[in-house]
Amino acid sequence: MAKAKTIFYCKECGFESSKWLGQCPGCKCWDVFVEEPVAKKTSGGTRTTILGNVKPSKLAEISTDETDRVKTGIHEFDRVLGGGIVVGSLVLVGGDPGIGKSTLLLQMCQHLVEGKRDVLYVSGEESLRQIKMRAERLHNYQGDLKLLSETNLNVIEELIRREKPEIVIIDSIQTMFKEEVSSSPGSVGQVREVTSALMHLAKGQGISIFIVGHVTKEGTVAGPRVLEHMVDTVLYFEGDNQASYRMLRAVKNRFGSTNEVGVFEMRSEGLREVSNPSEFMLNGKPEGAFGSVVACSIEGTRPILVEVQALVSQTYYNMPRRTAAGTDYNRVNLLLAVIEKRLGLQLSSCDAYVNVAGGMMIREPALDLSIVTALLSSYKSRVLDSSMIFFGEVGLTGEVRGVNQAEQRVMEAVKMGFKVCVLPEVNVKNLENMPIKLIGIKSIKELMSLM
Numbered sequence: 112m113a114k115a116k117t118i119f120y121c122k123e124c125g126f127e128s129s130k131w132l133g134q135c136p137g138c139k140c141w142d143v144f145v146e147e148p149v150a151k152k153t154s155g156g157t158r159t160t161i162l163g164n165v166k167p168s169k170l171a172e173i174s175t176d177e178t179d180r181v182k183t184g185i186h187e188f189d190r191v192l193g194g195g196i197v198v199g200s201l202v203l204v205g206g207d208p209g210i211g212k213s214t215l216l217l218q219m220c221q222h223l224v225e226g227k228r229d230v231l232y233v234s235g236e237e238s239l240r241q242i243k244m245r246a247e248r249l250h251n252y253q254g255d256l257k258l259l260s261e262t263n264l265n266v267i268e269e270l271i272r273r274e275k276p277e278i279v280i281i282d283s284i285q286t287m288f289k290e291e292v293s294s295s296p297g298s299v300g301q302v303r304e305v306t307s308a309l310m311h312l313a314k315g316q317g318i319s320i321f322i323v324g325h326v327t328k329e330g331t332v333a334g335p336r337v338l339e340h341m342v343d344t345v346l347y348f349e350g351d352n353q354a355s356y357r358m359l360r361a362v363k364n365r366f367g368s369t370n371e372v373g374v375f376e377m378r379s380e381g382l383r384e385v386s387n388p389s390e391f392m393l394n395g396k397p398e399g400a401f402g403s404v405v406a407c408s409i410e411g412t413r414p415i416l417v418e419v420q421a422l423v424s425q426t427y428y429n430m431p432r433r434t435a436a437g438t439d440y441n442r443v444n445l446l447l448a449v450i451e452k453r454l455g456l457q458l459s460s461c462d463a464y465v466n467v468a469g470g471m472m473i474r475e476p477a478l479d480l481s482i483v484t485a486l487l488s489s490y491k492s493r494v495l496d497s498s499m500i501f502f503g504e505v506g507l508t509g510e511v512r513g514v515n516q517a518e519q520r521v522m523e524a525v526k527m528g529f530k531v532c533v534l535p536e537v538n539v540k541n542l543e544n545m546p547i548k549l550i551g552i553k554s555i556k557e558l559m560s561l562m
């Protein structure tokens with residue numbers, strides 16, 4: 112009997128190889144190759160019949176009318192998609208298990224059905240009863256939404272061809288399987304075959320398909336990067352499981368910008384759009400406390416104000432403790448060293464804790480100035496005026512360097528009622544007639560006089 116043919120796949124990026132490799136030549140990750148049977152292909156012979164219908168189109172004849180886009184009914188979602196759902200597009204919605212992907216898509220379905228769209232929600236994870244229970248918890252419950260609980264993609268394909276819905280949700284890709292592929296659901300081979308079948312369906316039938324993909328770093332489940340190049344749009348739904356805010360981010364978008372983010376809040380009755388994230392993030396900020404500073408960060412194209420908190424206290428250990436929540440740990444250590452060297456403060460005998468309140472993760476260098484100010488405020492036990500806001504990058508010599516989109520940051524501060532903005536001096540030049548007091552600084556030494 113002939114030996115069953117197998118092939119090796121990289122779990123991360125889907126690189127194929129006929130033999131096992133220690134390091135993937137595609138993504139350079141180690142120990143990521145898994146062995147899987149070769150997918151059986153249906154025998155050829157259909158090629159000549161297909162060619163009959165194929166003819167090239169002239170660029171001028173192709174319609175790109177913006178009204179072709181279907182609005183999801185969720186403003187923040189439309190923004191991230193680039194203005195709505197493009198007909199015949201394949202969208203991957205990725206994120207950690209339990210972050211709210213199914214909830215988001217079910218809410219979208221309800222809005223779409225309300226707008227008389229024909230929508231099919233296929234779940235391989237939940238029973239019909241469970242989906243109905245979830246739908247009942249979300250506010251506008253729509254009885255006309257079509258549901259299917261199925262994991263066999265051949266069946267799903269048949270049904271889609273017969274019913275011809277406008278929009279289909281596949282929740283999740285890791286539970287779906289094609290009969291022709293012998294490996295188990297969630298394996299690289301299955302995920303690739305299922306996605307390519309869905310892609311043909313989307314392009315061939317003009318159906319917009321949303322695929323839910325759980326992101327897991329380890330294990331047998333295929334990495335999200337296997338799918339990324341096959342789909343039109345990749346959205347990541349992320350957030351802190353402890354905090355209630357969620358952020359929807361476009362990582363790849365063939366029909367729009369990847370700079371857009373949508374902000375949501377998870378409530379007991381589902382996800383709610385947050386149209387003013389700054390207000391949301393500053394909610395609960397203490398008045399007149401040491402070590403609390405408001406900063407302005409840019410997420411995508413949106414300025415968001417956040418509160419940066421720092422606590423500096425005498426250490427009781429040989430090695431001072433340092434933590435950073437919501438920002439880069441190494442960056443905080445670097446800033447502590449800059450303060451120690453340039454301002455001559457004895458921080459090596461102090462523990463230092465830095466936290467970006469609200470559970471948001473910000474890695475932008477424009478946050479530096481607020482971190483330094485918060486650390487100084489806590490160390491010196493000086494309270495800052497609560498109408499002040501800070502942004503700017505801090506270099507190794509203690510210089511305050513310019514940042515991008517300064518005007519948008521300042522305008523957001525104005526919108527939120529701040530009176531004074533401390534920013535890099537180079538940025539002040541380009542800002543004229545701002546309805547807020549601007550204090551341009553060149554070095555962190557100048558911060559001391561502000562406290």
Ligand code: TYD
Binds near residue numbers: 208210212213249377
């Ligand atoms: P879910 O959409 O099932 O996550 P995913 O599909 O990404 O795995 O969301 C699950 C979490 O959301 C769950 O922990 C409960 C919470 N949740 C709410 O807080 N409010 C709600 O109205 C719903 C439906 C879920």
Ligand code: MG
Binds near residue numbers: 212213236282
């Ligand atoms: Mg789910």
